[in-house]
Amino acid sequence: MDAQGLRWIGVSEEQIAQAVAADQARQHEAAEPYGIWPENWATWQLFLGLSTRWQYLQLTMAAPMGGAVNRLVRQGLPRPEIESAARMAGVPRRQWPELLADLQAMEQAVLEADRARLAARA
Secondary structure (H helix, E strand, O other), X not given: OOHHHHHHOOOOHHHHHHHHHHHHHHHHHHHOOOOOOHHXXXXXXXXXXXXXXXXXXXXXXXXXXXXXEEXXXXXXXXHHHHHHHHHHOOOOHHHHHHHHHHHHHHHHHHHHHHHHHHHHHO
């Protein structure tokens, strides 16, 4: 909602100024680029290439008001897909252990973010 809409529903000018400042800060953060070190570029590209290959587990949980809710929970990247992607990208075999360690760190960060998002919803 814009400032005019906030005024219309009776929000104070001070609160509007705070909301506008917070919105501008969020937009600035979203627009700010992030850097990838050159030595990590190949791993990043491989990770992006694997982004459609995540394995999921379907969980059925009791709903608060009865019944059940099905939820897909991300489990990880399939290791055979990683090897296949590394081969197709021409990554030398001697670099695979380091590549796997880097991909596992990225994978773990995604899984932790998923868990945090799920916990915030609960």
